Amino acid sequence: MSGRLPPAHRHTDSYPVRKLLLTDARRASIVSCMANHSPHLDNVFRALADPTRRAIIARLSQSEASVGELAQPFDMALPSLMKHIRVLETGGLVESVKHGRVRTCRLMPGAMKGAENWLAEQRAIWEARLDRLEVLCSDA
Numbered sequence: 001m002s003g004r005l006p007p008a009h010r011h012t013d014s015y016p017v018r019k020l021l022l023t024d025a026r027r028a029s030i031v032s033c034m035a036n037h038s039p040h041l042d043n044v045f046r047a048l049a050d051p052t053r054r055a056i057i058a059r060l061s062q063s064e065a066s067v068g069e070l071a072q073p074f075d076m077a078l079p080s081l082m083k084h085i086r087v088l089e090t091g092g093l094v095e096s097v098k099h100g101r102v103r104t105c106r107l108m109p110g111a112m113k114g115a116e117n118w119l120a121e122q123r124a125i126w127e128a129r130l131d132r133l134e135v136l137c138s139d140a
Contacts (some may be wrong), residue, residue, distance in 0.1 A: 044115045047091030053084050059094060064106035
């Protein structure tokens with residue numbers, strides 16, 4: 001084969017492809033893999049993915065509120081708003097309690113801690129990768 005890479009491993013302009021590893025190969029990836037498969041974390045990000053639910057969280061950050069109060073700024077029926085509240089409850093971000101005919105919602109303290117920790121870990125990983133890339137580029 002005369003030292004050339006097989007066609008699948010060649011760049012389009014016939015230069016061999018060199019892999020640039022931006023992660024520390026010695027680190028076990030099982031820890032980050034396990035963190036990426038957390039149902040609770042998935043539920044938190046699913047709850048935060050919708051602008052209506054983020055607006056509900058912003059409102060509840062001021063004080064607890066009834067479902068009727070939460071529905072006022074939105075042009076939707078109460079059953080639709082209740083679906084959003086259920087998603088927030090599944091994510092552990094909101095708790096609702098029914099007193100008579102009034103359902104009151106409030107934020108759960110520390111509910112986003114898992115997502116906050118995951119984001120901090122991802123930020124550290126990417127900052128380390130970018131630092132190594134910067135060193136590599138400055139050496140070139």
